[in-house]
Amino acid sequence: MSTLIRPELSxxxxxxxxxxxYYELxxxxxxxxxWRHAYNSLIDYPGSWPQLVPPCKTNVVSDSVTKHIDERLYxxxxxxxxxxxxxxxxxxxxxxxxxxxTEGISYDHLKARTGIPCCKDVYYDLYRRFFWLLNKERQ
Structure with missing residues (x-):
């Protein structure tokens, strides 16, 4: 279910x-x-390390711990x-x-599901503000 908001404002x-x-963000x-599922699935990863990594013919050092940490940080x-x-x-x-x-739900669904304590106009103003701030953050 997607939010029914105009993708382009004046x-x-x-x-x-x-x-x-806007669509990209x-x-x-x-x-x-x-991301949350992948992050949580990596929590128990060190417990499943009994297998050893065989040496590689290309002499490239493969550090599975570093890869694991990099993925979690990402x-x-x-x-x-x-x-x-x-x-x-x-x-x-x-x-x-x-x-x-993060779940792509509309104000009406949010109001029915959680009882959000604001009106639709305030919510959509904040919704637009969120994407505006995220746009500045990701530049």
């Missing part, structure tokens, strides 16, 4: 970003559940960025914004 709007950039945020950095921008958007409504942005 250029005079203070939170205007280009339509395709929206799809970036929709990957959040995948997912953690992306999740923290989205969470930080949601908090920067609005401290009190950040949990609602984060849920809607």
């Amino acid at each position: 250029e005079t709007n203070r939170y205007w970003i280009e339509k395709h950039r 929206k799809h970036f945020c929709l990957q959040y559940p995948l 997912y953690a950095d992306r999740m923290k960025m989205v969470e930080r921008v949601a908090k920067e958007t609005d401290e009190e409504l950040s949990c609602y914004i984060l849920e809607a942005i």
